[in-house]
Amino acid sequence: MNLSLPPAPSLVQLRPRAGTQAYFRWRAVGDKILVTNLEGNWLLLTAPEFAAFVEGHVPEDSELHARLKAGNFLRAHYDVRAAAERIRARKSFLAGGPNLHILVVTLRCNETCVYCHASRANMDQVHTDMTRETAERAIDLVFRSPNPFITIEFQGGEPLVNFDVVKHAIEYAVDQNRAHGKRLQFTMVSNFALLDEAKLEYLLQHRVQLCTSIDGPEKLHNAQRKLPTQDAHQRAVGWIKRINEAYGASGLDPTLYHVEALLTTTRETLPLWKEVVDTYVGLGCKALFLRAIDPFGFADRTRQRLEYPRGEFMQFYRRAVDYMIELNKQGVQILERYASIFLTKVLRGEDPNFLDLRSPSGAGIGALAYNYDGKVFTCDEGRMLHEMGDDTFHLGDVRTSSFRELVGHETVRAMTIASNLDGQPDCVHCTYQPYCGTIPSFNHKSQGSIFGRMRESNVCAVHKGIQDYLFEKLAEADPETLAIFDRWTTVRSRDHFVQPAP
Amino acid sequence: MSDVHELRFSRQLYSGEAVDQAVKAFARFAAFDLEQTEDHWVVRMRPSDPNLARRLRGELGNHALGLTVQRGGAK
Amino acid sequence: MTTSIEGAPAGLVVADEQAAAVHFLVDEELYPLPAIYGAAYVFIDRCYVFLDRPEPARVRVVLTAKSGAAAPEALRALIGEFANELLSCAFRHQIAQDNRVLIETATMQALAGAMGQPSLDDLAKFDFRDQGFDDPLGIAMSWEEKHGRKSPKPESEGAP
DSSP states (O other): OOOSOOSOGGGGGOOOOTTSBOSEEEEEETTEEEEEETTOOEEEEOHHHHHHHHHTOOOTTSHHHHHHHHTTOBGGGOOHHHHHHHHHHHTTTTTSOOOEEEEEOBSBOSOEETTOSTTOBOTTOGGGBOOHHHHHHHHHHHTTSOOSEEEEEEESSOGGGGHHHHHHHHHHHHHHHHHHOOEEEEEEEOOOTTOOHHHHHHHHHTTEEEEEEOOSSHHHHHHHEEOTTSOHHHHHHHHHHHHHHHHHHTTOOTTTSSOEEEOOBOTTTGGGHHHHHHHHHHTTOSEEOOOBOOSSSSOHHHHHHHOOOHHHHHHHHHHHHHHHHHHHHTTOOOEEHHHHHHHHHHHHSOOOOOTTSSSSOOBTTTEEEEOTTSEEESSHHHHHHHHTTOOTTEEEETTTOOHHHHHTSHHHHHHHHHTOGGGSTTGGGOTTGGGOOOOHHHHHHHHSSSSOOGGGOHHHHHHHHHHHHHHHHHHHTOHHHHHHHHHHTOOOOOGGGBOOOO | OOOOEEEEEETTTSOHHHHHHHHHHTTTTEEEEEEEOSSEEEEEEEESSGGGHHHHHHHHHHHHHHHHHHTTSOO | OEEEOTTSOTTTEEEETTTTEEEEEEETTTSOHHHHHHHHHHHTTTEEEEEEEEETTEEEEEEEETTSOOOHHHHHHHHHHHHHHHHHHHHHHHHHHHTHHHHHHHHHHHHHHHHOSOOHHHHHHOOTTOOOSOOTTOTTSOHHHHHSOOOOOOOOTTOO
16 A cells, blocks of 8 residues: 655645635646645646645736636635536536436346356246336336436346346336326346347337447456356357447447447456457447446455456556557547546536436435335345345335335435535545545445445545546646547437437 | 343443343343443343353344444433 | 554553453544444444443443454454544544535435425325424424413412
C-alpha cells in the first residue's frame, strides 16, 4: 500500500487564506492539481496557480481569476442560483423512481461458469422457473412505478430456458402499457446458446434489445463459460453476427443497433487486455465495460482463484483504454463504458443514471429485482445474496406487497441514506465526490455494513483509479483524445427499442 | 445439574426490554432468572445442555445488543 | 491469561487467548456512544460482542470468537478491523450531523419520488390512528388540551 502523499511538496508550505475561495476539494493529478466544487465544476491548476488560489492572491484582471470565477470557485463572486441549477441537473434522476425492473425468469442455466455459483441452477431444477402468474404480478408492480421510462430486463440463469414465460411477460406488459403509456423497453441478457431462428424472429419483432457475455478471446471464454460441447464462444459469436446482420437488414444504423456484450474480468483476463479489446472490436461491439469482478454469486474458495489486487486491475484498465483511444484515433469506434459514464458527468454536467454509480445509488429507488419465485429485492446483487442465504435486501413478494410498500421499505430507506456520499467518510472530502457512487450491497458483502469503509473498498479504489486516469488524460489535453472523449459522452437515443406508443 | 452463568448488562448501554426479549428468545435452551440492580440487568442462566453455555452467552449478548441498537440505545 | 496486543495502545486493548476474546476500552469523548453501537452492530455476525461500562465515559467492548478458539493474529485482526469500523462510524456520526439537511432532503425526494402518489387503496389502508411520532412539545395537541382550563382537582380529604 502506498501511504505517501501526492508529489506536490510546495503545497505543504501553503498558508491558506480563508474567505476568498468558495468551498472546494483538491487532488494532485499528474503534475497538475485538480479542484472540484460542490456542484461538480472542475479546474486543473498548475502548482503556482493553486498556491495563488489557496493563498487568496489571484489578481482580479488575470486569466486565472476569470477561470475561477466562471467555475464558481470564488466566494466574492459565488453564484448560488447557478450552483443550484447545476446540482439539480446532476441529481435529475433523484425523484424518478425505479425504471429498471429485472425479471429473473429462471435460475436454470445451460452453461457452467467458473465465477457463477449461487445465481444459477442445473437444467433439471425446473422449480426455479418463474410461472406466468408470477410474471404477471411482477409486471403489475412494474407499472406502478411513477417513472415514465420503464425497462424490463430478462435475466437468469439463462432466460431462453424459460422462453414461454419471457414471451408471456412481453405480451402482458405491452398489453398493460396500453393503460399506462410508459416509454417501455425490453432487454434480455442471454448466452445465446439456446437461441434459434424462431426465437430470434420473435425477439426482433418485439424489439427486445439483446445482450450477451463475452469474456474475451475464444480460449479464455470457453475456459470460463463451459458448455458440454466446449463451444460457448463460437455459439455466442455466431449469434452476435446473425443478430447484427438482421439489424442491418432492417435498415437500422449498425453504429447504434448491435448486440451489447458484457465482460467478466477474472485474474486470467488481466494479461489479455489487447486480445479482449480486439475481440470486442472484431464482433462489431461499440462499447466495452471493463468491470472488476464482484463478490456475488460464487463461493469464497472460487473467489480466491479468480480475484486480484485492484492495482493490477487498474494496470489492465489503463492499458486497455489507452489501446482503445489509439484505435479510435485510427477510426475504430469503441468506447469504454466506465469512462463514458464518468466523462458524461465530468464534461457535460449530466448524470447518465447508471444505478451503481450515482449518489444515492439506485437500489430500490431506481431499480427492483423480481426473483423467479416472486420475491422482490432492491437489486440483482441482493437477489444473488438471497440465493447464498442472506436476506438483507429482500423487500417483499409480488403477490402480497404493494409497490409503495416495496420502495418505501426500511431497507430501501437505509440503502438510500447509506449510499449518499454527503454522509460517507472519505467521500465527503473526495475531489471526485460529484461524479461518484457507492454500492451498498457490495459494501455489505465485502465489509459487513451497507455503509462500508471507502478507504478499504475495492469499488472505491477502482472508481478513484479510473477518475485519476481520465483526469490525467484531460490534463494532457491531446486534442484527438479530447474529441474522442466528447464522442464517448454523446448519447444517441435508440428509439427502435422503445415499444410503439399504445 | 449444570452451572449457573451470570451475565451483567449495563443499564446505561442495554435496553431492559431488549434484554427481556433476548431472554425470551432463548428460553428453550436454558432456565433464566432475571434481577435488576442499580447499574445492571442481571441474567442468570442455567443451560439445558452445559456444552451450549459458551454459545448461549454469546448469542444472548448479541441478541440483546442487536435489539438495543434497533431501539436506538438503552433509553 | 491476558496479554497486550502489538501495535495497540497499552492498557486499552487486551487479548485473552484462552477465552478467544479481545477487550477494548473505548473513550466516549473520542467515540460517541452511537458510533460504538454502530461498530458493535457490524460485528455481531462475525463474533460475540459484549459492552460494559467499567468507569464513567468509558465503554469496554469485548469481542469473542464464535468458534471458541482464535490465534493471536486473528484476535489482532479482529480488533484492528473493529477499530477501523469504530473510527469510520464516529466520523460518519459527525458528518451525518453536519450534513443532516442535505442527506434528509435527498432521501425524502428519492423516496417520495419513487413511491409516487398514494392510490385510493393505499389511503383506504392507511391507519390514521397510528402514533408515529413523539410529541414532547405538544405540537400535535389541540389548543384546548394544551392551554385550556384545567379540570378542577378532586377535593382532598379534610379540606375545609
